[in-house]
Amino acid sequence: MLAIRHHEFGKPTDVLRVEDVDAPLPEVGAVRVRLLAAALNPSDYGMIAGSYGRLRELPAIAGREGVGVIDALGAHVSGWEVGQWVRFPGDDGAWCEYACASANHLVAVPKGVPLEQAALSFVNPPTAFCLLTKIVSLKGGDWIVQNASNSAVGVAVIQLAKSMGIHTINLVRREELIDPLRDLGADHVVLEGSDWTRATEAMTNGAPIRLALNSIGGESAIDQIKVLGKGGTQVTFGGMVGDKVRFPTRFLIFNDVRLVGFWWDNWSRENGLDAVRSVLNQVYRYMSEGSLKIPISGNYPFSQFSDALAHDKSPRLGKILLHPDS
Ligand SMILES: NC(=O)c1ccc[n+]([C@@H]2O[C@H](COP(=O)([O-])OP(=O)(O)OC[C@H]3O[C@@H](n4cnc5c(N)ncnc54)[C@H](OP(=O)(O)O)[C@@H]3O)[C@@H](O)[C@H]2O)c1
Known part of the structure; x- marks a missing residue:
């Protein structure tokens, strides 16, 4: 072969x-x-x-x-x-x-x-599903922010979040991605480095951002931490930039922000095959009904x-x- x-x-x-x-x-x-x-x-x-x-x-x-x-x-x-x-x-x-x-x-x-x-279906959509359901307890109407929003994880997050009634602010590096991601169900799509952190209150009508999904690192990760609401969580699951993220001390102290990690491989090993099948079955339900399409x-x-x-x-x-x- x-x-x-x-x-x-x-x-x-x-x-x-x-x-x-x-x-x-x-x-x-x-x-x-x-x-x-x-x-x-x-x-x-x-x-x-x-x-x-x-x-x-x-x-x-x-x-x-x-x-x-x-x-x-x-x-x-x-x-x-x-x-x-x-x-x-x-x-x-x-x-x-x-x-x-x-x-x-x-x-x-x-x-x-x-x-x-x-x-x-076996890596990125289940990761997106776990990021939305297993890190913090989100409910309909909550706001999240993510970077690399045009990645497979990113587009899965946009579509799954929409089905769950969760609102998304999505960071991308190229303007031509804004309309296609809106068409997939993104509430807001903003350009990295565009001073977007000043506009989030208007985007969410003052609602706090509860979860930040970071697969890039660098300045993008730091910007996310700045916009998290009090007690918000940033989960890092990728490092496309590869450099170290500077520790944003004041946001950890004054906003009680939490920084955590996620690795699907670890989650699968720790939770076992039945739990993996259960997550995948949720993913397949969305894929079969057409509300999740990479x-x-x-x-x-x-x-x-x-x-x-x-x-x-x-x-x-x-x-x-x-x-x-x-
Ligand atoms: N921890 C886990 O369990 C887990 C599971 C699945 C995926 N991941 C991670 O999630 C991320 C996305 O994976 P994927 O398969 O969904 O990706 P993908 O579809 O292959 O897309 C790659 C993404 O990375 C962005 N990117 C590439 N180089 C970059 C850089 N130097 N700076 C900023 N952005 C950059 C691209 O943006 P442009 O289009 O602008 O280049 C694009 O959004 C990866 O970091 C991957 O390792 C982690």
């Missing part, structure tokens, strides 16, 4: 190769899954570079998210059928044609979820993965997907 692999950690364009490797066979109690579509995510770059919180042994298959179809059952597997869509077993890499997993560890994708949405920017076969990486690094609103060539 074909797999996109790396034999050393480094820049994806330097270290990734499409290679022919043996396809796995399902052992007793396991199934084999054929990849239908896989996602490109920022964490893939961290894993390929060797800088992520969890790394694979080398040589490693890259990628960690995708959807597949069960194409073979090992002995003594019950409750699963050939042809069912499931989360592609991505622990050992998702950018490959086949992978095997214990039947007990599979996550089913319900019928009615579109293929491209299913491929993107935009897609491009689809690429494995043989054109370099073009996919280049597209991923260019300005876009939507995710890039990889497919096996055949």
